[in-house]
Amino acid sequence: MSTPAIGTLLLDLxxxxxxxxxxxxxxxxxxxxxxxxxxxxxxxxxxxxATPEQRLRIATARANARSRGELL
Structure with missing residues (x-):
């Protein structure tokens, strides 16, 4: 398996x-x-x-957190 780019979403099995x-x-x-x-x-x-569904779920959660003023 090749090393992914920094920031790539992965699932720890x-x-x-x-x-x-x-x-x-x-x-x-x-x-x-x-x-x-x-x-x-x-x-x-x-x-x-990560699957496309998992990436979308995380992107939505991050957007919601930013809208609430939270730092991630």
Whole structure:
């Protein structure tokens, strides 16, 4: 699996959680929760690209948070 671009939404199959790709260190990738929070490590083989539906859901949640003045 090739290294994704920074900011790519991925699903961590172990945690069943969406995260933004933040970088790699050796054989580990780092994801940050899509709606903010603390990064975590994941093995690349335990991820897959977010579906269009998941990307739309996150984009909507981010837009709603910004409209409420929240920082992500």
């Amino acid at each position: 172990v945690r069943d959680q969406l995260g933004e790709f933040r970088g790699a260190l050796g054989a580990r990738w780092f994801l940050r929760p899509a709606l903010g929070g603390r990064e975590w490590e994941v093995a690349p083989e335990n991820t897959r690209a």
